Amino acid sequence: MRLPVNTLLLLSLLTSFSSTRGEKVLAPYAGPSLPGINRSTLKGKLMCGYQGWFACPGDGSKLGWVHWGRGAKRTPGPGNVTVDLWPDLSEYGPGERFKTAFLHADGRPAEVFSSYRKETVLRHFRWMATYGIDGAFVQRFANGLASTRLRHHKDVVLANCREGAHRHGRAYAVMYDLSGLRSGQVQRVIADWKMLRAAMKPGQDEAYLHHRGKPLVAVWGIGFGDNRAYSLAECASLVEFLKADGCSVMLGVPSGWRKLDRDAAPDPALHEVLRNIDVLSPWNVGRYKSSRVLSGHVKTIWKPDTAWCARNGVDYLPTVFPGFSWHNLHGGTLNQIPRRRGAFLWSQFAAVREVGAQMVYVAMFDEVDEGTAIFKCTNNPPAGEGVRFASYEGLPSDHYLWLSGMGARMIRAELPYTTTMPVRGKEDTPGN
Numbered sequence: 001m002r003l004p005v006n007t008l009l010l011l012s013l014l015t016s017f018s019s020t021r022g023e024k025v026l027a028p029y030a031g032p033s034l035p036g037i038n039r040s041t042l043k044g045k046l047m048c049g050y051q052g053w054f055a056c057p058g059d060g061s062k063l064g065w066v067h068w069g070r071g072a073k074r075t076p077g078p079g080n081v082t083v084d085l086w087p088d089l090s091e092y093g094p095g096e097r098f099k100t101a102f103l104h105a106d107g108r109p110a111e112v113f114s115s116y117r118k119e120t121v122l123r124h125f126r127w128m129a130t131y132g133i134d135g136a137f138v139q140r141f142a143n144g145l146a147s148t149r150l151r152h153h154k155d156v157v158l159a160n161c162r163e164g165a166h167r168h169g170r171a172y173a174v175m176y177d178l179s180g181l182r183s184g185q186v187q188r189v190i191a192d193w194k195m196l197r198a199a200m201k202p203g204q205d206e207a208y209l210h211h212r213g214k215p216l217v218a219v220w221g222i223g224f225g226d227n228r229a230y231s232l233a234e235c236a237s238l239v240e241f242l243k244a245d246g247c248s249v250m251l252g253v254p255s256g257w258r259k260l261d262r263d264a265a266p267d268p269a270l271h272e273v274l275r276n277i278d279v280l281s282p283w284n285v286g287r288y289k290s291s292r293v294l295s296g297h298v299k300t301i302w303k304p305d306t307a308w309c310a311r312n313g314v315d316y317l318p319t320v321f322p323g324f325s326w327h328n329l330h331g332g333t334l335n336q337i338p339r340r341r342g343a344f345l346w347s348q349f350a351a352v353r354e355v356g357a358q359m360v361y362v363a364m365f366d367e368v369d370e371g372t373a374i375f376k377c378t379n380n381p382p383a384g385e386g387v388r389f390a391s392y393e394g395l396p397s398d399h400y401l402w403l404s405g406m407g408a409r410m411i412r413a414e415l416p417y418t419t420t421m422p423v424r425g426k427e428d429t430p431g432n
Helices: 005-025 118-131 148-167 187-200 232-244 269-274 291-311 340-354 399-411
Strands: 046-050 098-103 109-112 135-141 171-177 214-220 248-254 279-283 360-362
Touching (some): 005 148, 046 171, 046 399, 118 135, 118 148, 118 399, 135 148, 148 171, 171 187, 171 248, 187 232, 214 232, 214 279, 232 248, 232 269, 248 269, 291 340, 340 399
Parallel strands (some): 046 135, 046 360, 171 214, 214 248
Antiparallel strands (some): 098 109
16 A cells, blocks of 8 residues: 555654654763773673663653553553562662552552663662673664654663663673564664664774674574564574674574474574574573473583584573563463572573583563563562562572672682582672
């Protein structure tokens, strides 16, 4: 169907407005900056996924409630909640707290945060620095790039993460998530990266993560066998574009990528795409549910995976996660994959070291929706009204930040290899 001229003009104006707005928000950073970690390589790094998708009424984004409940205009409360972990807001300022309809057991209103607020994102990056986490892959969901309002939120969050990385000596990199795209829409990523390349100049940004001498761009969601509408051929073209644009490319792929089984599409062309990239990161969340199952997974999957990568000159980035729960999001069992007070996550750090991987990706820093968050969450979530939340099993709210920092040290061989989770002493607590 051919669109009327006035409709085409409107679309053109909207696209131009969105692009200009993004270029202004993402203009090259010129604020305070600490040298911090070595951002020239992914090797030796522990990077977290940073969703950054939360919004609240009054935060300035004009999106309403996003990722706390169902419906932008419906205040999260009993009967309307989609997260299984509740953030610990004890350190947040008054302008960072947004009241929900929930109450804590002592009657206090239960509050949440917005990723749109700069001070909140800067705090998160300060925590990364405090606990020895190297930085974040900032999630940029491609299915929202066509919306001016959603894209503006993504631009602001990315700019906030960039400033956080500069101010606290961390690294950041863009990770595109292709989930939800339709056929032909992978081109959105190409157009968006061209905008970011021109606006941000990541190749010249001292905090932007580089690898193999080039800015690293991650793309998640290639090769999955869940009937995604976009094609592998489109993904191959995206990889070719990014390589030609002078980028190192990291792909997030299914755990069955090598044998083209389980969660992977049975298309041998996937291997041709993977031979052309720099970093391969299989998605392991939910693929094993205990340390015992992980042990078999390492022998039959991780070790052959690393051998394939070594033969083909591709770096291997395992994904690890602390546990999993999406009871309020999808009705699953609460604490479906138990954390075991950190033992489950530590067993994965040990597995990374066992297979000789020199880098690790923790999913996720702030993912309270699926209960994989490692940032500060409370042991006293909202109570009553039949609602149920997970907790950190009475552990300090910073336990998984601390444990991730220890995992990073073991992977860099700064600590001896051990399958036993370390015991936290007073000297390990920030401020002591």
